[in-house]
Amino acid sequence: MANEEIIGFHKGSLSTLYKERQELHRIITIVDQLMKGHTEELKKLGVDIAAEAQAAQEAPQGLEEQIDDPNRLA
Numbered sequence: 001m002a003n004e005e006i007i008g009f010h011k012g013s014l015s016t017l018y019k020e021r022q023e024l025h026r027i028i029t030i031v032d033q034l035m036k037g038h039t040e041e042l043k044k045l046g047v048d049i050a051a052e053a054q055a056a057q058e059a060p061q062g063l064e065e066q067i068d069d070p071n072r073l074a
Helices: 003-044 049-058 063-068
Strands: none
Touching: 003 049
16 A cells, blocks of 8 residues: 555544534433433432432442353352
């Protein structure tokens, strides 16, 4: 391959990846806004989000986490 073709390939790849990153950022922004809205509504309804998060962390592991746990057979 000629040097110019290789340079063009890499420039095109970077351009595509940059556009993909921009789209991902846009999606994350939308998801964050939706999560914020739901959180605010739950707070208005008297749900303690911090307590719910703590309870979820202390809950027994789900099946996927048990499968991924390298110490499960020890």
